[in-house]
Amino acid sequence: MIKIAKVLDIKNVTKKFGKKTVVDNLTFSVNEGEILGFLGPNGAGKTTLIKMAMGLLKITSGKITVCGFDIEKDYEEAAQNFGGIIENPEMYSELKGITNIQIFSELYNDVDKQRIEEVVKLVGLKDRITDPIKKYSLGMRQRIGLAQAIIHKPKLLILDEPTNGLDPAGIKELRDMLRKLANQGTAILVSSHLLSEMELMCDKVCIIDKGKMIDIRDLKEVRKEGKTTDSGQTFEYSYDTNDNEKVFKILKEKNKNVFMENNEVHVQTTKSEIAILNRELINNNIDIYTITQKSKTLEDLFMETTTSLGKGE
């Protein structure tokens, strides 16, 4: 077994603003070469945690380390090892893109001119880098934000809503770039509200709500679910047939969990059960055009976990 190093390690971290607890005893870590998606509804405490991890907010209790350096005690060493974007990448809009990058890069050890050129090329801003930032579009601002985040080759990259303002092609580029960085060993923490994007981008997701950890899951497993033989789990299937009314009736008689939607019959049942139902429908002279098993998306997972918690209260 290869020992996977924890680049970002968050242990029992709590943040209170006055009496209000915004982050409540969170513990998780991001490993080398891993892309972790950080999910949660608005106000869940995502940005608060990210800000603590980058030293912008003081930690009420608990401990955060980056490459083993305590974020509060050894801030300079820790900061040398991370880069990122928090909320919108607000830079100095009167200054040229290149000047912004230079100002920040001077504060790190070992960033030379060549590296700056390389990064500018990497984020695709080579032609516009001498324009002042105020002339940039939102997408270009995201790109220059990314450039300042990776200029010093950090071991940990923290991105807050990085897809904001990017066009579909830009999003794809970003996804490829992050994958490449991860393959080189960078640990990446991404927060976003675009669940479909996260699904494509991340290896793991961590879902929080009201400051509390709800679920942490390997996405490969989520994707796999439902593709194996019957595990006794319930899925949703939809039928498109020549006589949907009749299908509904038959299934209703069987006392199944059935409903009509978009002129299609939906039923919730297990895998082995659906095979039996299919046979029965064919025996009833019904022509089945399609049967679709709805695969579980990240959105389902997200809704499931956050709403069930809501009901519990």
Place this chain on the structure above:
Amino acid sequence: MKTLKLVKAEFIKIFARKSTWVIVILAALLVAFSFASNKIFSSVEDYDYYSDMAKWEIESLDNILSDYKDKTDNKSMLLVKMIEYKKSLLNEIKDMDIIHNEWKNELNSEYQTVKSNLLFLSLLKEGYNLSDIRKANELMYDSYVIEEEVAINYETKTEKELETYEKELKTKANELHEMLIGNKTYKDYLLREINGHKSEIASNSKLIQENKQEIIKINNKQQREALENSNKDLELSNERLNYIIYWKQYMVDKKINEENWKHSVIMNIIDYYSYSFKNDNTYTEEEYYKSDEYAEYRNKKLNVDYEDYLKIKDEEKQKVQNSFIKNVYAVENNININNGSKTILKNSSLVYQVIGVVSIIIAGTIVAKEFSTGSIRMLLIRPVKRWKILLAKLITTLIFMVILTIILFIVSFITTGICYGFSDFMTNDLNVINGKIAEVSFFIQMLKIYSISLIPVLFFVIFAFAVSTVLRSSAAAIALPLAGMLGGQIVQMLFYMNPKVWLSYTPIPYISLSPLLEGGSYADMISSMNIMYNMNISVLNGSLIYVILTVIILFITFVVFNKIDIKNQ
């Protein structure tokens, strides 16, 4: 190392903003304009005040005249006569060139008095009585100043004596008229003055001789002492007159006219010299406790005993003495201390305020703007400790202030030089230390004046920086220090009008330090005020208060910035 890089970055940010350039250029223009304005506006001022006044008075007299012209009673005829005479006098003024000529103005009022006296004398001779003349004068809105002397002379003198008196007046009037309308110069005026002083000296000497002879004859001790005292006064007066003659003769010899700066300096010398004589009436202890001065102190609930009183007197004398020495030295060594380019540059406090306002704007935005745009987040995630980032911003603000000061000094220097001449800058400046003159290079003197005057300004700039950091609001960070710096000067003025001891431990007496420096508006009152109120106001103490406050404010600022949570804006 990183702090230096941050300072460089801060300068790039400040000068990337167009607003910075605009306010610096505006500040330079304002300063240049303030120095040039006297020159620009003085050439426009050519308003003949005296002839306008005369015209206006003639008009109002004509109004009165129209009411009484046709009446034949005695009183009306007297009034008409007086008005006609006044009108002829006023018409004369219109033709005299007495604008901007102080000496001519002085002679003119003397001329008017003599001419009025002549009129009264002739009216009395014609048989009008004094009360009628007074009533007529009231109807003329008191155009004449009636001197009792004329009436007394008329009643007491014999006819022959009166004739000589009238002749004397006429000669004097003619002589004054000659001085006024002829092409006489200031030099002629001075010579006339000198002659006057000389005849006063002669009559004083005569009196002294007479007194001396009298003293020998008198046996009464008290009477003798009174005469001896009067002789002493007369001798002092002669000494003073001789001194005045010396300087007036000096002006004649060196061809110094009214426009020359030396003229007003010499006038000051004469004033200081006279003052030192007038001021020799220090009370004895017994006199002091009965005096109005002491009563006034008691009224204000001040405990000023005789010892304090002597100290105050001494301080005052010392000050006059110092100014006297300085003025004499200036005239003799040809160093313009009155209205040369140097003095104009030294006495302008506007420059400090402009430096203050611009630096406060920079200090008030340098931290707060990062918060309002959100760029603070990008800055604080770098591997640099927070206090270093704040220190870099503070250093940047201070360097900016120094650069601004240099720019504005150069602007003032050049503008003043162009308007009033550069040559004056080459002469040294004068300091009086322990009654002795010390010459100081002008630029070293300016450096000293600027450094002291900018101490409070520096404090308000740091205050702006602190508010900018702690409250994270540019508006508050600019408004509060500006109110303190500019509005505080009014509070400072109120303090010097009505001092309170406990306020002397606050910055209030020191809001602006330039009036406390030599020649400033509060400088002369400080030492006696300190004795009266038992305070200890000095530039040094003021600076100390600012140093302590600055240390406290900066400590709080750095602690807060180090602990602050960078939340959403």
